[in-house]
Amino acid sequence: MxxxxxxxxxxxxxxxxxxxxxxxxxxxxxxxxxxxxxxxxxxxxxxxxxxSSVVPSFEDRSLLFTxxxxxxxxxxxxxxxxxxxxxxxxxxxxxxxxRAGGKHNDLEDVGKDLHHQTFFxxxxxxxxxxxxxxxxxxxxxxxxxxxxxxxxxxxxxxxxxxxxxxxxxxxxxxxxxxxxxxxxxxxxxxxxxxxxxxxxxxxxxxxxxxxxxxxxxxxxxxxxxxxxxxxxxxxxxxxxxxxxxxxxxxxxxxxxxxxxxxxxxxxxxxxxxxxxxxxxxQNVPSNFDIDAFAPIIKHISSVSKRGTYGGKVGAEDAGGRDASYRILADHMRAVVIALADGVEPSAVDAGFHAAAVQAAAWRYGCGLATGLRGSFYYCRRLDRGDHEFIVRKMLRRSFWHATNRLGIDRFACSELVPVVIGTLARLEDGISGTRLCF
Incomplete structure (x- = not known):
């Protein structure tokens, strides 16, 4: 040994x-x-x-995301x-x-079960x-x-x-x-x-x-x-x-x-x-019930007009409501992380509501930067269309599920950003290093 x-x-x-x-x-x-x-x-x-960043170095073209x-x-x-x-x-x-592209792509599987995530x-x-x-x-x-x-x-x-x-x-x-x-x-x-x-x-x-x-x-x-x-x-x-x-x-x-x-x-x-x-x-039934997700799910429940999250899947999830909870919570976490590492989907392509999410991420991200210590987060400026496409796709999916399945106003999606960042800040507290910035 x-x-x-x-x-x-x-x-x-x-x-x-x-x-x-x-x-x-x-x-x-x-x-x-x-x-x-x-x-x-x-x-x-x-x-x-x-x-390292979720966006691989420019020398490595074999991966879309880390x-x-x-x-x-x-x-x-x-x-x-x-x-x-x-x-x-x-x-x-x-x-x-x-995992939202390439060999390991869980983007389309998020929500269908209790364990797939795009960001982890x-x-x-x-x-x-x-x-x-x-x-x-x-x-x-x-x-x-x-x-x-x-x-x-x-x-x-x-x-x-x-x-x-x-x-x-x-x-x-x-x-x-x-x-x-x-x-x-x-x-x-x-x-x-x-x-x-x-x-x-x-x-x-x-x-x-x-x-x-x-x-x-x-x-x-x-x-x-x-x-x-x-x-x-x-x-x-x-x-x-x-x-x-x-x-x-x-x-x-x-x-x-x-x-x-x-x-x-x-x-x-x-x-x-x-x-x-x-x-x-934590003795909970799934990843979506842990402390990294619970505050996000709770906030979504508070603004949803279609009921609270029940953790159901498949035929038991009538209308796909709980799947939409998981998709929205997961995708907003992934989007915040991607934005933190420099992926910048244009407001024109992603739409006004995506711009609102980005603005909220900037505003609250900078305000909470001191709470997000650690080599976990840092700022990069990128110019890679494929990454921006995936982030735009996650934003659009989030908006669709928020409005059509959960009865949430699109503008309320930007209110999720400080909740996501606040959760990450609490989980990361005490780890030394550089700060999150956008």
């Missing part, structure tokens, strides 16, 4: 988390979860890397030399992501060039990554291990790759019951794209219901068992002709959705 040189700090972290869970509050706040995650990995000699925590480390994973990260061996971060935060930790491994042996690399994840969830956050299931790469004839039995043995060694360890094929093989670094993965899943018999058969099948953490063992390279070759060095790339983890820690 990768040893910590700051054991006493880890003990203090565990005590603080237990205090947070037993202090009379019914949940751990999103901010506390994020902070505990960062401090946990800092105790294991990881360096915190600030979140959609994963690994995006800013792509050059490292490709074996290149990036002067910004040349010193990094291990890293930890929380990355703001927008991804918690992640990385090991580059075998830095977890004492001898450069891949099993050591895998074992430390799995142990750290399990330790954080079960010992720091005190999540019941009986409600956790792990999946691993079970081999693939398509890829001509055997089952990752090493990974299975690691989970058994950690103490996971064999009935909670499940093999999958494509679900547990990660690829950056059609070419490039790739490798088997292992995922940790959580049973939201609890108190029932083994539900391993519901993993990757039913929404009552949700994926929490994805740990990727980047060890292969896919060439343009489709062949797979071993990489000269191995990397660990992990990702965990903050909002989903918060729903577990």
């Amino acid at each position: 990768l040893a910590t040189r700051h054991g006493y700090q880890l003990v203090r972290l565990k005590k603080r988390v237990l205090h947070q869970l037993k202090s009379g509050r019914c949940y751990m706040s999103t901010h506390d979860i994020r902070r505990n995650f960062i401090r946990f990995f800092e105790n294991y000699d990881h360096i915190q890397v600030p979140s 959609n994963a925590g690994m995006n800013q480390f792509k050059s490292m994973l490709l074996g290149g030399t990036d002067s910004r990260w040349a010193f990094l061996k291990r890293a930890v971060s929380y990355q703001k992501c927008i 935060e991804m918690l992640g930790n990385w090991s580059f060039n075998d830095s977890y491994s004492k001898l450069g042996q891949f099993p050591d690399l895998q074992e430390d990554a799995c142990k750290l994840a399990w330790h954080f969830l079960t010992e720091v956050l005190s999540i019941d291990p009986d409600r956790l299931y792990v999946s691993y790469f079970g081999g693939s004839d398509k890829f001509n790759l055997p089952s990752d039995e090493t990974c299975k043995k690691i989970w058994l060694k950690i103490g996971v019951h064999e009935s909670h360890i499940l093999p999958f094929a494509s679900e547990n093989f990660w690829e950056m794209g059609s070419t490039g670094p790739c490798g088997p993965s292992t995922e940790i899943h959580y049973d939201r219901v609890g108190g029932r018999k083994n539900v391993g058969h519901l993993v990757n099948v039913d929404d009552s068992v949700v994926e929490l953490w994805n740990i990727v063992f980047i060890s292969l390279l896919r060439t343009p002709n489709g062949d797979l070759h071993p990489l000269p060095s191995h990397h660990i790339d992990t990702g965990m959705g903050l909002e989903r983890l918060a729903s577990v820690m």
Whole structure:
């Protein structure tokens, strides 16, 4: 196991988390979860890397928006030399992501269920060039990554291990790759019951794209219901068992002709959705019920003429009212973040009401800048039509659902902006760095 040189700090972290869970509050706040995650990995000699913009650098034309925590480390994973990260061996971060275009596009799925979002935060930790491994042996690399994840969830956050299931790469004839039995043995060694360890094929093989670094993965899943018999058969099948953490063992390279070759060095790339983890820690049924969304949903309810939010989906959501709540709340969060990072849809193309939203974002954003501390937000000036198109689309969808499904005046959409920014300010309070500006 990768040893910590700051054991006493880890003990203090565990005590603080237990205090947070037993202090009379019914949940751990999103901010506390994020902070505990960062401090946990800092105790294991990881360096915190600030979140990058949701708009990738001009050098990277492969992405419309930053959609994963690994995006800013792509050059490292490709074996290149990036002067910004040349010193990094291990890293930890929380990355703001927008999945509204390209390979990972959740724009059309938001509202239909209780978990899709266009904007979310991804918690992640990385090991580059075998830095977890004492001898450069891949099993050591895998074992430390799995142990750290399990330790954080079960010992720091005190999540019941009986409600956790792990999946691993079970081999693939398509890829001509055997089952990752090493990974299975690691989970058994950690103490996971064999009935909670499940093999999958494509679900547990990660690829950056059609070419490039790739490798088997292992995922940790959580049973939201609890108190029932083994539900391993519901993993990757039913929404009552949700994926929490994805740990990727980047060890292969896919060439343009489709062949797979071993990489000269191995990397660990992990990702965990903050909002989903918060729903577990706050014991609520979905991401849209956590502290990052609740004030926004509450404000929408206060101005809606069609009733309050009920958290229903599918046939139970008569008329799609609750879906419209989720779309409006999600899209306004994504729009505010995109505006903060410099995407500027024109008032002419987006319409007068979009201009009102932008004006409100400017007014309230600047006023609350001191509350939105952190490398999480900063100002950029951009000239990329595709990003502006997506933001305009989200604005138009927001206005349509507000007026047609929720009975909200379009002008009231701009009143959501200070609520969104205020929520982000409260969640981000205490993280040092640059300020939000528009």
